[in-house]
Amino acid sequence: MKILTGTRLLVLSGLLSLTLISGCGSSTSKNSASTSENVFYSYGVFQDQNNDLWAAGYNGYGQLANGSLANIAAFAPISDPLVKDTLLHAAGYSSGANHVLAFDNTTVWAWGSNFSGRLGIAGLATSGSKAYSFIPLQVPTISNVGKVVGVAAGWKHSLAAIVVSGVGKVYGWGDNTYGQVGYGFPVTQWDLPINVSVPGDVVEVAAGGGHSLARTSDGKVYGWGYNFYGQAGQLNIANNNAIYATPYPVPLPTTVGGTPRVATQIAAAGSYSLAVLRDPTTDEGTIWGWGYGLYGQLGLGVNSLGAPIAVTAQVVQDDLNKFYPVKKSDGTTLVFQNLSSASIRQKVAPGQLHVLALVLGSDGKGHVYSWGDNEKGQLGISTDPNRTKPDGSPDPGEAQVTFWNESAQEATILKGLIASSTQGVTDVYAIGNTSYAKINNHWYGWGDNNWGQLGRTIPTNTVSYILKPISLLLDPSTGPL
Template sequence: MKTTGTPMEGKTIVQVASSVFHSLALASDGTVYAWGSNGDGPLGNGTNTNSNVPVAVKTTGTPMDGKTITQVAAGGTHSLALASDGTMYAWGDGSKGQLGNGTNTNSSIPVVVDASDPSIAGKTVTQISSGMYSSFALASDGTMYIWGENNSNSPVAVPTTGTPMDGKRIVQVVHNLAHLLALADDGTMYAWGENSSGQLGNGTNTNSNVPVAVKTTGTPLDDKTIIQVIAGASYSLALASDGTIYSWGGNGKGQLGNGTAINSTIPVAVSLTGNSALAPSTPKVTIGGVPATDVTIVDSNTITVKVPAHANGLVDVTVDLGNGDPLYKAVKTNAFRYGPAPATPGSGGAGSANGGNGQHYRRSRPGGTLANTGDNLTILLFTAGVLIAGALTLIIGVRLRRDWQA
């Protein structure tokens, strides 16, 4: 991503948010940057011109001037920001009232969200989120507020009286195109909004404008403690305290992860077996085609192995973290050189400390190199092409696996 020559150059980014057409980034100093489509002004730089590099959201001369932003959210074609003092700001498309400033007018610069309604006045907002044409706020006492399409052009309380969510303290809310998910402090979940694909998880395809309970009884979610929820475009996800994952709703592209392409109106388990990247696995290493022994997971960056016996010369090293899945398999060509076998492991020999391409892969130790049968070889792994820092002897490019990350 290009930052050189943009207002974001040199900034430390602490949060990002994205929608269908634009993205936002929040820097550690509380400044906000945006890029993408800007027809309705969601980039907040005072123009309606699209940008394929980050631009600074305008604050000078706006209500956001001097504020330290702590959270951002990207709606369909609008944006939200939460300041350290609990005030909220919005910009972009306001046609459905989603800017929350009491109007239905677009704005290409930040406007203040009107929090004067008695239900929210005096509350401390701790979380914001955005849907396609609506916006949302969660207060520190667990009360919730919404504005935009089908609601109001300024924040109003989400009704809970007479619903399964009555009396619950909400600790997390997520918002996508047209439905919301809420997680209570007791691990129960609630949803409302669009439900044509079953994304509310209550066993029906009926939309609801008030919260309904996500069904757990008789599903794989029964007796699970949920710690995080996510809302997709037409589906939902939940993470349990034991690391298992559950999903429900639209599944035409396999987004439920249960091995089918069939929608589900109740939670199903995301597959953790077979060819799933989440399936348990034992890391496998070969050196010159010979399996290494004592393969040990040190942490999420490192594994160690015992070097097997092999003829002298350069050999390839392979690492497989996914039972053959190519995403988790890598080969380092001519990565290791065997020297003449010493009397005891690690006692010396004529082995080179360089790989075939001249790169220095190994450190030396007193009495010789790590190029001998029986030595311990440390392997550094990297993910997404970014090298993880550390003093190690061999670098292999593979993606980390969830089941053994430290």
Template sequence: MFTWGANAWGQCGTGESGDGHGIPARNPWVGKHKIVRVAAGQFSTAAITDAGEVYVFGLNDSGQLGKGDFSPGMVEVPQRVHIDGEVVGVSIGYAHMLAWTSDGKLLSWGRNFYGQLGVGDHRDKSSPQVVSYLQEEKVVSAAAGQFHSVVVTERGELYGFGYNRDYELGVGDNMDRVLPQVVPTLSGKKVVAVAAGGYHTLAVTEDGSLYTWGLNNLHQLGRAEKSSGKVPSLVPLTSGGIVGGRQIGKRLKATQVAAGTWHSLAVTQDGSLFAWGRCEHGALGVPCDGGENGAMSQPHRVESLKDKKVLMVAAGAAHSHAVVAA
């Protein structure tokens, strides 16, 4: 595992805190472990080993490192989070974490002011809690937004909980939820991929349809109007791009999505990458000519990658990454 960037809270896990690291450095503290997955949050980091163990480091003021206390200090070297089961995935929000195991169990810990842990109350948790409301389901993926969480089950049902003032949960109202709530509009459509942004959510169904909902102040939902999306609505991705403000050409099937704080990304079955939302700092990878208030209101293909097959995509607060086939 290599880490770099801001390190004021030890989120690089190098054994020290302070100035950031501009060059990737190998982490010496996990040398004996084979890391298979990593996740980065606002001020903390998590890594999963091939044995299904979770190691975390960084800020712990809300118990987000899951080590059993709320010490305001930092953890500068990776520490194992004790979870019963083989962890296969982890996601980090502003100050909370979600993890799911190979047998479909969902665990959460950290800040819980808005109910983003899904355990039925608003109290922060300093150690992993099983989300018992979903114990009859098998969780296969999850995503932590700024203050909300979304979960996909093996049956393809989508659940949301936590902050909902901007309709992030897609349930039709703006009341926070402390327990997982099924997203009724997508019930029965079999969700296969999900992403949680700052205050918006994206999902892909089995037939390749892309749905978005939540805050839309910078067109992060991929819709021309700027009103928030109270429930999931379909966003077309087409081969012909946008002409006269309309998507034209053949409909493309989405396979995966990523959400930053104010922008969104989607990969289609043919390996194309689409981007929309706030385009300041070059986060979309497309020219932002004519974009209202520095935003693209509809999905635009990232033309600089048109001859590449995109395999994986990730979105940070205002930057993006893509892995393409060699």
């Protein structure tokens, strides 16, 4: 655990050389978006039990898909633009810096910012004040090509995994400055989806700031794009090869006995990557991280010398031989028990610089562990009882210690809700500095609310983060989420 006493380094979800700018501000005009993005990952999207999508928060490029560019601090459903009085039904979705992808059966939808062509829509501006869509648009090049099994929205690029003639294939589009689309150079921007050559049957894709991952049905992982911190999985730092413009296999670690581990989930955010790896001999799953980890988002705890090791990939490679599992605060490895047969899907969900993990506990209920940055209380693990409101009165519910945690620790703020539930937490989601968890078919959130991404208006005389889990709808009795 670290206490921050000085100026905090802001790392864009993607690249250290750029600065993340976020905060309260006026919304953009009705029909013209800002010509340069300076707010990122400051909205929220969740999926209800009917697989309909809801959104709230920053809307400068139409990320909320409500037909306007006005920011909204209340969750509202997203409508299907092709069917009157019908909500947008999705089998899955992914939230990028300022754009969203969703899919259902053979259709891929995209909306939000189209800078660098990340929406994949022919004829739509890719720069300037009109480079956006504030309603969902079908991506025609890849819709009706085959069954869509996954999408991934990165900082400025997009990915989709689609089964064509019985084999899962990867399609990429958008910004390719760092080879993150996966089709090589010299093209630095793909306005339309293009097939990326990944060996095997792809079942999942993940997109970080400037890098990409793909997982195949046999549990292998491939990475490409920006690799300065090893986030693409190529930790050959000695050769200083910072860009891999086409997919390469990620050398996943084996078990102590030499048995190959099988990847069951991949995730990427900013300049780091995560994978859930299953030991086929025990059916246990462990989380492995690689890439940039200065704020503890790799969850590596401490090494044998007692020094923090959640740092850059160079240190991870030199000191730890590339890949190591996420550790709990007591030094033991965070484990997913009965990974393939558990009553809930155990998973990881990375935000900008923090990570949530949904773990099946010994009580048979889902619990949340978290690690990484906690500047906005997004880990859900601590408060400062000495913090006061602007008027000087005690405010333990809104207090915040600015720190990060290199090890996985249970999100204690959820314990009351878990205790009163049947299954505990059944899903988790993170974006930017905000966290979400689903309990009793209701979504709850905590952390950054600077743009209303928790569905609450921000009073002018209080902090812009929330440390208690709140229902994403003002009145959860209105229906299950």
